[in-house]
Amino acid sequence: MALDRREFLRSVATVGAAAAGLGEASQSAEGSTARTNPNFLGVLMDIPNCIGCRKCEFACQQVAGFEVPPIETFDDKSVFDTHRRPHPRSYTTVNRFPNPIDPQRPIYVKANCLHCNDPACASACLVGAFKKEPNGAVTYDAWKCMGCRYCMVACPFQIPTYEYDNALTPEVRKCMFCFDKIMSEGGAPACVRICPNDALVFGKRDELVAIAHERIRSRPDTYVDHVYGEHEAGGTSWLYLSSVPFEQIGFVRLGSLAPPRLTETVQQGIFKMFMPPLALYGLLGLVMWLTKKDEERPTSPPAVPADSAATSDNGRARAMDYRRTHAPPRTTHPTREDEVSEVRP
């Protein structure tokens, strides 16, 4: 019996080690562009074409139903003095960066949700409030949302924003790619439609990738040889062409692995067909059964101490009741060997 137990424990250790290695082993899983779909729409931003007119900010706020100041106020260039991120009242912001090649022509970059092929926000959300739509848009359903803000933690581009000042019905706010409008009326998102200088090109994502590479090929002096969003974080629906390295104009340097591939491989490894949890349950049960002392096996109920009925003291009776249903009590001088302390007084 003792030998069996030792062997058994050794096998437990082996299984445990294997389970521990699971997380590491599955990290090498691919998944950079595995989740693209020919139906995904996208937008290619040709950054050198952007003149920083901020009309896209105006159109976006209008479509989103916010109270929009008159369009002239968007001509105010002083906002470029600070780096602005999207916030709950504006899903897109344009920022200005110095141009190291031609200081007279600063670089303008529009920030908004990039609509990842394999979005981290959707993988993170525990109630499925985020959804990767068949056309590529990543949408949000406030009705499902609990407001845990794990989506904000997960997003590598720091895009989802939160209505912290709304005490009762706060929502996560981000660009939804004008999803409702595109589905009902067709056409492009509002920002693309208003763009006066062809900085934004709307189309099928796959075609945009081809267009981007074609532009790089035809004008290698204008662009760096990098289509941002083609592979970043598993690929995004928004793609960018730039004349300077992307790190210099506020882009996050990211690998090609979509963040959900990191967590979901671990998660699905742990929960594959619920086998690992059930195996753990069975294993613990086995240990419980194997380490049980023979006299405690349920087939032979433990003897009731003779003195338990003799006392009328309530506390004592309760204590004895407890003793009857539990393991034998220990002595006041326990030793390291449990066997010794099991000896009945």
Add this chain to the structure above:
Amino acid sequence: MNALEFPRPVERRLLTPGVGVLLALIAVGFCVAVYRFIFGLAAATNLDQEHPWGLWIAIDVATGVALAAGGFTTAALVYVFHRESFHAVARPALLTAMLGYTFVGIGLMADLGRYYNIWHPAWPTMWQGNSVLFEVGMCVMCYLTVLYIEFLPIVCERFMNDERRPRLARACRATHRAAERTMFLFILAGVMLSCLHQSSLGNLMVIAPSKMHPLWYTPILSLLFLLSAIAVGFPMVIVESLYASWSLGLKPELDLLRRLARPASVLLGVYLAFKLGDLLIREEYRHTTEGTAQAALFAVEMVFGVVIPFVMLLVVNERTSGRWLVSAALLVVLGVALNRVNVFLVAYQPPYATRSYFPSAAEFAVTAGLIALLMLLYRVTVTHFPVISQPVGATKP
């Protein structure tokens, strides 16, 4: 002399100066919580678009779950591995876990923007099985239920010999019998669920590799969280037991608790080995000398939270003083708490950060109030229910 020890209600009066302090903290925390629910998160917290998670997630939820690990580690020790001599610590640890997880839920309510939707993950049409947080949430919900079931016999024992209420006593006896017969199923489930969500809690931040400081970001964060939760279990039982003995004026169970030091040091050693091995394999150890706040906090976490208590627990013998034991155990507890704060707050570096996050006074007030309420409920429970083992026939103070 064989003075048998059994769990019995501790007969102590409720109002003491210490309880007065707890009540004051609870009152302040409650008022601030009301303020948060009326005026929103922006008014009460320092959370912003860059820092979506703050003190309430790091302490109330993440640390709360970690420090409630004494419940499942003790259950495994006593009921799965049948080290029955540790029986006396199982019930207090169970109570700590039950209260701890209850307060994880309550603390989470304060942090959730749409707290009234907290039931959504339990609704099948909204299940999102790929979400790590879904797994954590489901396991915590199931485990909380298991903890209440495990606590049921204790409630029954309180009333099963009550002659003034014979019907209640009969019902309690029946429930107690049924619970005792099926308890092993729930004990096993509790240990399994704990292993699952303690590890998944670490997996939460794995989704944000580009935002995490390399000293803490590792694909095996889930394994480190599981190992640290297992390691902090016994130290938490030691701290909680000695603190309760001191607070309630009982004789501390020093003999028993000293014997927990050896397994605690082994488990802490395993955690230390994995933590250092991970740092070496990822070759990120150079960040330990970079002179930033992160590097300093990492050093504090590792040296004071793991290495020193590991050595302190290793040398514990039968003559070790309670003060030494509680110091070592407290260092482990604070070390794991700091680790959770580090992983969820200190390591989190959003790419477009313009400021750093530090909790507001209101956030501290709510957290302090919750901890005070937990301690008060612990005291109230052990004075009314058979949780803490005392010698049979011990007289009232």
